Amino acid sequence: TLALVAFGLAATAAKADPKGCDDGEMVIKFSHVVAATGHPKGDAATLFAKRVNEEMDGKACMQVFANSTLFDDDKVMEALLLGDVQLAAPSLSKFEAYTLKYRLFDLPFLFESLDAVDRFTQSDAGKGMLNIMEDVGYTGLGYWSSGLKQFSADKPLNVPSDAAGLKFRIQTSDVAEAMIEAMGASAQKLAFKEVYGALQTGVVDGQENTWSNIYTQKFFEVQDGVTETNHQLLAYLLVTSTEWLNGLDPEMRDQFVKIADEVTQEANANVAAIEQKNRQNIIDAGGTIRELTPDQRKKWVETMKPVWDQFKGDIGQDLIDAAVASNS
Ligand code: LMR
Numbered sequence: 001t002l003a004l005v006a007f008g009l010a011a012t013a014a015k016a017d018p019k020g021c022d023d024g025e026m027v028i029k030f031s032h033v034v035a036a037t038g039h040p041k042g043d044a045a046t047l048f049a050k051r052v053n054e055e056m057d058g059k060a061c062m063q064v065f066a067n068s069t070l071f072d073d074d075k076v077m078e079a080l081l082l083g084d085v086q087l088a089a090p091s092l093s094k095f096e097a098y099t100l101k102y103r104l105f106d107l108p109f110l111f112e113s114l115d116a117v118d119r120f121t122q123s124d125a126g127k128g129m130l131n132i133m134e135d136v137g138y139t140g141l142g143y144w145s146s147g148l149k150q151f152s153a154d155k156p157l158n159v160p161s162d163a164a165g166l167k168f169r170i171q172t173s174d175v176a177e178a179m180i181e182a183m184g185a186s187a188q189k190l191a192f193k194e195v196y197g198a199l200q201t202g203v204v205d206g207q208e209n210t211w212s213n214i215y216t217q218k219f220f221e222v223q224d225g226v227t228e229t230n231h232q233l234l235a236y237l238l239v240t241s242t243e244w245l246n247g248l249d250p251e252m253r254d255q256f257v258k259i260a261d262e263v264t265q266e267a268n269a270n271v272a273a274i275e276q277k278n279r280q281n282i283i284d285a286g287g288t289i290r291e292l293t294p295d296q297r298k299k300w301v302e303t304m305k306p307v308w309d310q311f312k313g314d315i316g317q318d319l320i321d322a323a324v325a326s327n328s
Contacts, residue, residue: 015229020053026252028052031076033192035216035292037067039167040146040274041089041236042216044267047085048252051259059252062087069192074172074314079136080241089144090235093173098133100314104323106155106175107311108232108304112327114272117233121268125319134242141238141257142264146210146276148230152223154199159296160184160303166205170194176208178307179232192217199223210234215278217284224286229300238264 021027030049036042049062065071071079073090077098092105105112111117120126121143130140151157153166164184170176172189180187181326184189188204192213198204201223207219208231214220238260243252283289284293 018066021063023055025059025061026088028060029065029070029085030058030062030089031065031070031079031085032089033068033073034066034213035043036064036133038274038278039212040210040214040267040271041144042066043270043274044144045089046262047267048260048263051263052256054256055259056252060256062146068191070185072191077138080239080244082238082291083241083244086244087238087240089238091146091171092143092186092233092235092237093171093176095133096172096174096235098136098138100311101129101132101316101319102237103173103175103311104129104315105233105235105322106173107308107320108175108179109301110320111148111233112325114145116266116326117143117235121145121235123322123326125217125322130237133239138239138243139245140258141243143268143270144236144238144264145268146234146236147212147271149208149210149234149286150214150226151206151208151229151231151253152214152219152226154224155205156224156290157206157227158292159299161299163206167203169198169204170205173306175311176311179304182303182307195219196222201256202315205306208232211275211278211282215281220282220285220287225290227290228292229297230253231300231304 027174030045032041032045034041037046045064045066046258049064052060071085073094076085076088076090079085092102095102111120124141126211153163155162157163160183166185168180168185168187169190170180170187177187195207196217196219199207206223214226220226242288248256278287
């Protein structure tokens with residue numbers, strides 16, 4: 001034990017920074033809101049930091065702040081421009097203040113699978129959307145999938161009309177609001193870190209999220225059950241400040257962007273397995289999961305798909321067509 005303590009002290013003393021960066025290394029802070037491990041984004045951020053810290057040792061050093069410990073998703077966008085952080089990965093639903101084009105990703109029942117999402121994000125149309133916020137100072141480095149969303153509530157939901165009169169927590173997305181209203185329910189926009197408390201105290205009756213968020217945030221413990229609707233995508237934009245990125249020494253920037261690309265591919269390849277594991281974790285922990293019959297599913301689709309019409313002007317029919325085409 002003594003030797004370990006001594007080693008620990010020596011290791012700490014050698015590092016000027018509490019998170020282990022050396023003097024002279026450029027510090028890259030990555031702030032996100034989800035669990036640090038066992039979650040598609042948490043694991044991807046860890047992998048990214050590991051690669052940067054190994055391959056760019058001496059030049060750069062990445063620190064990851066999980067679980068909203070540094071910023072929530074609204075604040076992190078300002079923090080990027082102020083240089084308080086260099087990386088974030090908010091959900092694509094949360095960029096409405098900067099662009100309305102990402103409303104595409106929120107359209108209910110748009111993508112039939114995560115493979116379709118990968119096909120779209122790797123297409124010219126998808127890649128072209130990485131840079132659409134550069135006029136307001138942000139560059140997308142990649143899309144990180146997180147899974148398809150499920151509904152949970154404090155009563156059983158089998159068809160959309162079961163949700164009538166209930167209040168659901170949503171992300172800051174007008175598409176989600178329209179979708180919830182189409183179910184005859186009401187929506188309340190809340191930061192992610194407030195969701196568990198809001199469900200527990202009855203401020204809201206339900207929410208929609210991926211298996212990984214429902215499990216790692218323990219939402220299922222304060223809900224009657226989760227209905228497997230797969231109604232909408234949750235995916236993130238790995239985003240940085242355009243000014244920061246362009247200010248990097250070209251060699252360093254190339255190396256950093258290459259690592260970001262490779263991590264993005266690897267992370268997306270892992271999502272389906274992590275999601276399935278967290279679905280099973282909910283069952284193993286005693287949570288209730290309701291599967292839909294084909295007829296029930298049809299009702300969810302029929303109720304929600306009409307909201308596409310409200311947003312197609314913001315997105316553009318060309319992008320909607322390209323996304324739909326990725327399903328086959
Ligand atoms: C949410 O707010 O529900 C999600 O965007 C959280 C996340 O980052 O997965």
